[in-house]
Amino acid sequence: MIIQWFPGHMAKTKKLLLENISKVDIILEVLDARIPLSSANPLLGDLLEGKLRLRLLNKTDLADPRATSAFLRDLGQVPKQETLGLCAKDLSGKKKIILKAVEMARFYGHKGRVRAMVAGIPNCGKSTIINLLSGGKKAPVGAKPGFTKSLQRIKVQEDFELLDTPGILWHKFDDKKVGIKLALLGSIKEDVLDRYTLCQYLVQFLKVKGRGNFEKRFSLDLDLPFQELMENMAKKRGMITKGSGVDYERVSSMFLREFQEGKLGSFTLDGEEIDSVWSLDGEPL
Ligand SMILES: Nc1nc2c(ncn2[C@@H]2O[C@H](COP(=O)(O)OP(=O)(O)OP(=O)(O)O)[C@@H](O)[C@H]2O)c(=O)[nH]1
C-alpha cells in the first residue's frame, strides 16, 4: 500500500492556516464523527497557541450513536476546548454552534463580535458547515476531497462572524491504520490507495460490525472468498460484461461509496472497541 504526501504543499498550507488563525478568536475544528481520532490533526494544537477551539463532530448521522456519545464525553474535557455533535445537513446545527462559540468566547473574556473560522481535513464537511452558518451560497460544496479554494468575512449575526475560507488541515500519515480509515471514508484523494484492497479491509470491518446490513442489501454471504464476493456484487449491479468480464474498479468504487454514504449502516471506525476486533495490521486476507 502506498500513501503519498507532498511536503511543499504542506508548508504552503501551514503558512496560510497560521495567517488565518491570527485573524480569528475561535477555531471551529471539523472532525468526522466516524473517525474522530483519525480525522484530527495532532499538530493543530501547536499552531493554535491557546486559541479557543470548538470541535465539531460532524456527520453524526453516519456514525454509531453510542460511540459518538462516548467521544463527546471524552473529547470535551480540556480547558478552552469544547466538543459538539453535529449533522451539517440539519439546520438546527447553526444555532447550536453559534451559541456555544459565543458562550466560550464570553467565558474567556472576549467582549466584541466573535470571529470564527472553520478548519479540518479534506471532505469532513467544512464547506457544508460554512454554508449552514452563513445561510448563503458563498462556499462551494463538493463530494471530492480538496475542492475548496476562495476568501471573505461573513457577518452571520451581530455577535458572530466567520471567515468564508476554511483552514485546510493535512492528514496524519505516519500511521497505516489511520491512512486506511481515511481512505475508506473518502477523505484521501482516491488515487492514493488501491480501491480493491480497501474493499478487502472494508469486508473485514463489516464481518465484525455490519454483516446484517450488507447481506440484506446484496443478498450475499459476506464469508464468500473475497474475489468471488466482488464478482457477485458486480453481477448484481450489472458491472460485468461478456467481453471484458468483471469491472473490479467500478464495483470497488460502488462498494466504497455505499459504505461512505451510510447505505450499509451507521458506523464508527475509531476507538478501542473496534480496534480490538478489526485488525488493520498486515495485509488484508
Ligand atoms: N450525511 C452527511 N453528509 C455530510 C455532512 N456534512 C457534509 N456532508 C457531505 O460530505 C461531503 C463533503 O462535504 P464538504 O462540505 O464539501 O467537505 P469539505 O470539508 O469542504 O471538503 P473539501 O473542500 O474537499 O476539503 C459532501 O458530499 C457533503 O454533502 C453530514 O453531516 N452528514
Ligand SMILES: [Mg+2]
Ligand atoms: Mg470544501
